[in-house]
Amino acid sequence: MKETIGHRKRLREKYIKGGYDSFLDYEKLELLLTYSIVRKDVKPVAKELLKRFKTLEGVMKAPFDELFKVDGLGEGSVVFLKLISETSKDIFKGSYSKKDVTTISGTRDLLAFLRNDIGFSPIEEFKVIFLDTANNLLCEETLFKGTIDRSGVYPRNIVEKVLKHGAKSVIFAHNHPSGNLNPSKADIDFTDKITKVLNAIEIRVLDHMIITRDSYFSFLEKGLI
Numbered sequence: 001m002k003e004t005i006g007h008r009k010r011l012r013e014k015y016i017k018g019g020y021d022s023f024l025d026y027e028k029l030e031l032l033l034t035y036s037i038v039r040k041d042v043k044p045v046a047k048e049l050l051k052r053f054k055t056l057e058g059v060m061k062a063p064f065d066e067l068f069k070v071d072g073l074g075e076g077s078v079v080f081l082k083l084i085s086e087t088s089k090d091i092f093k094g095s096y097s098k099k100d101v102t103t104i105s106g107t108r109d110l111l112a113f114l115r116n117d118i119g120f121s122p123i124e125e126f127k128v129i130f131l132d133t134a135n136n137l138l139c140e141e142t143l144f145k146g147t148i149d150r151s152g153v154y155p156r157n158i159v160e161k162v163l164k165h166g167a168k169s170v171i172f173a174h175n176h177p178s179g180n181l182n183p184s185k186a187d188i189d190f191t192d193k194i195t196k197v198l199n200a201i202e203i204r205v206l207d208h209m210i211i212t213r214d215s216y217f218s219f220l221e222k223g224l225i
Contacts, residue, residue, distance in 0.1 A: 011034065026046045045073060064078060089117050111211075123177060125144075127173045130167035143161070174209075182217070206220065
């Protein structure tokens with residue numbers, strides 16, 4: 001017990017003196033877990049998490065049910081890790097919500113938010129970013145989950161949401177859990193169709209982004225919009 005307490009104290013002191021970058025990845029997880037698991041050596045748990053999910057980000061984005069499979073992680077620890085992950089979404093969102101998302105920094109922050117929000121999702125999620133006349137965020141919504149060619153994505157529903165939020169332009173985003181950045185024919189056909197519908201009521205489609213864990217595909221950058 002004394003050895004465990006002493007080790008935890010040394011971890012905290014190392015963090016205070018050296019900061020986040022002075023830690024190895026397993027040590028970062030280890031320090032976090034000391035706040036949710038008491039009176040136990042959490043180093044083996046931290047290393048097992050990294051073994052299973054590869055990276056710190058992979059751990060934080062892992063589904064609840066997968067985290068519960070890790071020996072030594074109870075409900076409190078799982079909730080603690082997921083709460084940190086969800087809180088980071090708010091931080092990313094706050095960084096782009098008060099700026100023109102079409103600027104270099106605005107686009108960078110939007111991509112960071114989207115990657116954090118849906119990049120690690122095991123299922124395909126389709127989001128709409130609603131913007132005002134200055135291209136600032138009004139709100140964002142996940143409108144459906146499931147691939148575009150197998151789920152009902154109705155232009156009418158999107159138009160209703162645009163009018164409800166008083167948006168002047170939109171950005172579409174969805175993830176590819178497979179990691180393949182290439183748009184499918186359904187992705188391209190849908191984007192073309194909804195762009196024409198929204199243009200008819202003077203709403204601009206600024207971009208459609210495909211998000212993965214590691215990168216993104218922009219319809220605008222590739223000349224598809």
